[in-house]
Amino acid sequence: GAGVSQSPSNKVTEKGKDVELRCDPISGHTALYWYRQSLGQGLEFLIYFQGNSAPDKSGLPSDRFSAERTGGSVSTLTIQRTQQEDSAVYLCASQGMGAKNIQYFGAGTRLSVL
């Protein structure tokens, strides 16, 4: 596609439920990042995928968070047993090869945990 696509744009869930957030990167981009942004805050790195390499999961805040990237393209971020502190905007960014780490962001998924 022309840009990074994220779905859903908004998600409201109840505490304890699982949620899945999806990211469609720009076609051909080998790197994909997930970030979390709480209201008025900066970008908190969650996880990084690069090609077929093992992902860098160092930013995942707990084992309730996991992410997959299938076929080197679409990625899904899963949050199990959601908590109210998980409420935030989850941003996905993709990056092409040799692109000096320039990242292209999706519009994000706003997650609200009630």
Add this chain to the structure above:
Amino acid sequence: QQPVQSPQAVILREGEDAVINCSSSKALYSVHWYRQKHGEAPVFLMILLKGGEQKGHEKISASFNEKKQQSSLYLTASQLSYSGTYFCGPDSNYQLIWGAGTKLIIKP
């Protein structure tokens, strides 16, 4: 390890100038600047590579001093469209480490 951005926020009148600074404790390969308007995704503005080069975008320019591990963003004759939060992303490896952001408010 997070780079330090200053100021945290700045309010300008349209047409005024501003400087946003970004300092890192780690050696840098490059520095990226992004702008995020309210409710939108961050958008890439410019990248500065080693060599102290300056880049420009509209009337926004930036400098990078790799010895001091610092970068500054200069906004000249600010326009209403410049409002938003500016993030620096020093690149110390394959990954950007983002600053907390500087919120810029432009008033008419």
